[in-house]
Amino acid sequence: MKDYKTENLRNVVLIGHGGSGKTTIAEAMLFNTGVLDRFGKVDDGTATTDFDPEEVKRKISISAATAPCEIHDVRLNVIDTPGYFDFIGEVVAALKVSDSAVITVDSVSGVEVGVEKAWDFINDEKMPALFFVNKMDRENSNFLKVLNQLREVFGNKIVPLMVPIGSEANFKGVIDLIEMRAVVAENNKCIITDIPSGFEDQIEEYRGMITEAVAQTDEELMEKYFGGEELTADEIIKGFRLGVIAGDVVPVLCGAASKNMGVETLMHTLRKFMPTPADRQSITGTNVKTNEKFTAKIDAATPFSAQVYKTVADPFVGKISMFKVLSGVMTPDMEVYNVNKEKKEKLSNLFLLRGKKQIPVDKLVAGDIGAIAKLQFTTTGDTLCDFNNPIIYDSINFPAPSIAMSIEPKSKGDEDKIGNGLHRLVEEDPTLKVEKNIETHQTLISGMGEQHLEIVTKKLANKFGIEVTLKDPKIPYRETIKKSAKAEGKHKKQSGGHGQYGHVWVEFEPIVGDNTEFEFVDKVVGGAVPRQYIPAVEKGLRECMVEGVLAGYPVVNLRCSLYDGSFHPVDSAEMPFKVAAALAYKKGMASAGPVLLEPIYHVEVLVPDEYMGDIIGDLNKKRGRILGMEQSGKLQKVTAEAPLAEMFKYATDLRSMTQARGSFSMGFSKYEEVPAQIAQKIIDAANANKEKE
Numbered sequence: 001m002k003d004y005k006t007e008n009l010r011n012v013v014l015i016g017h018g019g020s021g022k023t024t025i026a027e028a029m030l031f032n033t034g035v036l037d038r039f040g041k042v043d044d045g046t047a048t049t050d051f052d053p054e055e056v057k058r059k060i061s062i063s064a065a066t067a068p069c070e071i072h073d074v075r076l077n078v079i080d081t082p083g084y085f086d087f088i089g090e091v092v093a094a095l096k097v098s099d100s101a102v103i104t105v106d107s108v109s110g111v112e113v114g115v116e117k118a119w120d121f122i123n124d125e126k127m128p129a130l131f132f133v134n135k136m137d138r139e140n141s142n143f144l145k146v147l148n149q150l151r152e153v154f155g156n157k158i159v160p161l162m163v164p165i166g167s168e169a170n171f172k173g174v175i176d177l178i179e180m181r182a183v184v185a186e187n188n189k190c191i192i193t194d195i196p197s198g199f200e201d202q203i204e205e206y207r208g209m210i211t212e213a214v215a216q217t218d219e220e221l222m223e224k225y226f227g228g229e230e231l232t233a234d235e236i237i238k239g240f241r242l243g244v245i246a247g248d249v250v251p252v253l254c255g256a257a258s259k260n261m262g263v264e265t266l267m268h269t270l271r272k273f274m275p276t277p278a279d280r281q282s283i284t285g286t287n288v289k290t291n292e293k294f295t296a297k298i299d300a301a302t303p304f305s306a307q308v309y310k311t312v313a314d315p316f317v318g319k320i321s322m323f324k325v326l327s328g329v330m331t332p333d334m335e336v337y338n339v340n341k342e343k344k345e346k347l348s349n350l351f352l353l354r355g356k357k358q359i360p361v362d363k364l365v366a367g368d369i370g371a372i373a374k375l376q377f378t379t380t381g382d383t384l385c386d387f388n389n390p391i392i393y394d395s396i397n398f399p400a401p402s403i404a405m406s407i408e409p410k411s412k413g414d415e416d417k418i419g420n421g422l423h424r425l426v427e428e429d430p431t432l433k434v435e436k437n438i439e440t441h442q443t444l445i446s447g448m449g450e451q452h453l454e455i456v457t458k459k460l461a462n463k464f465g466i467e468v469t470l471k472d473p474k475i476p477y478r479e480t481i482k483k484s485a486k487a488e489g490k491h492k493k494q495s496g497g498h499g500q501y502g503h504v505w506v507e508f509e510p511i512v513g514d515n516t517e518f519e520f521v522d523k524v525v526g527g528a529v530p531r532q533y534i535p536a537v538e539k540g541l542r543e544c545m546v547e548g549v550l551a552g553y554p555v556v557n558l559r560c561s562l563y564d565g566s567f568h569p570v571d572s573a574e575m576p577f578k579v580a581a582a583l584a585y586k587k588g589m590a591s592a593g594p595v596l597l598e599p600i601y602h603v604e605v606l607v608p609d610e611y612m613g614d615i616i617g618d619l620n621k622k623r624g625r626i627l628g629m630e631q632s633g634k635l636q637k638v639t640a641e642a643p644l645a646e647m648f649k650y651a652t653d654l655r656s657m658t659q660a661r662g663s664f665s666m667g668f669s670k671y672e673e674v675p676a677q678i679a680q681k682i683i684d685a686a687n688a689n690k691e692k693e
Contacts, residue, residue: 016104017114018083021134028263033069048355064090086449089431097324100274101129107141137256214239277367288390304328305385313424401446402651421464440474479548485592489584501568502576508588523563536574540581551686597671607662622646
């Protein structure tokens with residue numbers, strides 16, 4: 001593949017609802033540019049950008065994959081992203097390095113939630129975009145209906161750039177309203193022909209929309225337009241491009257990617273109207289030497305810098321780091337500086353990735369996207385730069401995980417292998433989190449949804465040969481008491497020589513209205529328990545608090561007052577008093593009204609108005625308490641408290657209730673008493689597990 005200058009690059013991300021045809025569009029682009037001899041299909045498992053075994057098996061995209069191709073004097077660095085929300089981190093990473101977006105829309109389903117989310121993304125990034133209404137050959141497809149829906153939802157900046165020729169089974173091609181020509185498909189090839197008759201009214205209406213949109217991009221053009229003068233073809237193309245790059249115009253194209261209809265016109269539209277990396281808004285970062293923030297344009301004439309946006313853990317090739325060059329020129333065998341890790345890295349061969357295929361290149365200029373293998377210290381989000389010009393770019397803001405599960409090996413002895421495998425997968429996927437819960441002794445993995453975590457288990461098996469199971473995490477319950485009780489603990493043992501003697505009276509009381517876990521009070525008078533043994537009593541009680549008397553959970557909010565006891569001048573020692581304290585603990589706790597506590601989480605849910613009733617009803621079913629409701633932008637925010645035990649699968653429940661339009665966050669708030677009926681089930685289950693052990 002030949003070298004390209006910054007102005008000859010187009011970095012384009014394909015985003016949209018799952019199943020709307022993004023991967024097929026990427027495949028058609030590769031086929032049209034001669035990269036592929038054969039048009040691969042998702043259903044057959046032969047698509048270039050869906051190469052992971054799980055992608056082939058499930059027939060969906062799981063990872064963002066690049067598909068660079070060349071059209072005339074331009075390289076399109078196309079990034080195909082997943083449409084399913086469990087893999088939203090891949091979309092976030094791809095948006096970070098893209099300069100424009102193609103939002104795919106199903107011509108039958110219209111504006112689905114994935115389209116709405118894609119629109120929100122490109123608006124947040126201030127990124128130029130176009131819509132591609134796909135699957136025009138399907139039954140019940142309707143371009144006009146979808147176009148009107150797009151304009152209704154997203155505004156009048158939506159401008160049609162094509163007229164479809166026919167529909168459903170009779171869909172034959174498209175009319176290009178800029179070039180004013182028809183493009184039809186024959187045997188997966190695009191044929192340019194004259195515009196057929198019968199479309200005059202529609203062409204006039206859509207051309208009017210285009211001209212009006214163009215006129216608003218420039219004062220001179222607006223004067224000409226309102227003066228009744230015709231805009232020239234060059235003026236329309238120039239004005240339209242300015243409008244697209246500024247985000248004031250969002251073109252709508254259409255086609256049937258599976259039959260390669262409309263895709264070549266889409267590629268020419270990307271080449272002509274979408275921004276080069278240098279056209280995009282400035283990149284921001286920090287000068288490490290001066291600690292000052294800076295903004296800069298992407299420029300090949302400045303010192304080298306790049307940012308890694310994705311890492312691939314390949315058990316055979318090793319770690320592959322995918323990046324965008326943001327300034328200067330990158331060449332093989334360079335020595336670069338990783339600012340985040342404060343380490344130097346030696347580069348080896350540079351390459352482009354087309355699916356899983358590596359294409360060696362001699363250099364990559366500012367704005368280009370490439371990859372390199374076996375960097376020692378570098379991970380996703382890191383900045384690579386010239387050692388003498390250290391800068392660091394703003395990090396990628398990946399979404400926080402929304403669901404956690406416990407992961408366990410099927411085979412004993414695989415614990416270390418799981419740890420190593422998960423470490424590699426966390427490098428690959430920043431939306432995956434792994435932690436060891438010290439209290440429950442479980443390894444927890446957190447991700448964006450149940451399907452996400454299921455894919456993690458499959459990757460552990462496919463890449464690292466580790467079979468695992470996922471289970472609900474154990475709840476970190478606590479125990480406490482509700483009333484006061486006094487108890488005696490007496491340990492007396494005689495066995496030749498010195499014996500053992502310890503004797504204590506302890507009062508157990510609940511600590512109310514305070515987060516203090518344990519308080520020890522010395523109320524001994526008259527030397528009933530000698531000073532030197534009192535610390536042993538406290539230690540004995542502290543050790544006992546690790547396990548409560550109900551179900552063996554740690555005890556909190558407990559005040560223990562040592563107020564009496566006795567000792568033996570020969571047989572008393574620290575150990576007998578520790579044992580005596582333990583005996584008093586068991587008796588006292590059992591008679592002090594022990595109860596089970598559960599963790600309560602503060603929950604904030606953001607949803608559109610129409611789902612409020614369902615959300616509140618569901619939280620009530622989950623034993624939640626609604627604390628408040630308020631407007632938050634276009635959405636409603638519901639604030640509540642709910643038990644953790646009811647919230648493990650809330651990410652899935654919320655997605656189902658709101659068609660994935662809702663989002664939530666939650667964090668630990670406090671512990672509260674478990675209702676008696678539920679508490680008894682928990683206690684019975686805990687005791688049954690103890691018996692098994």
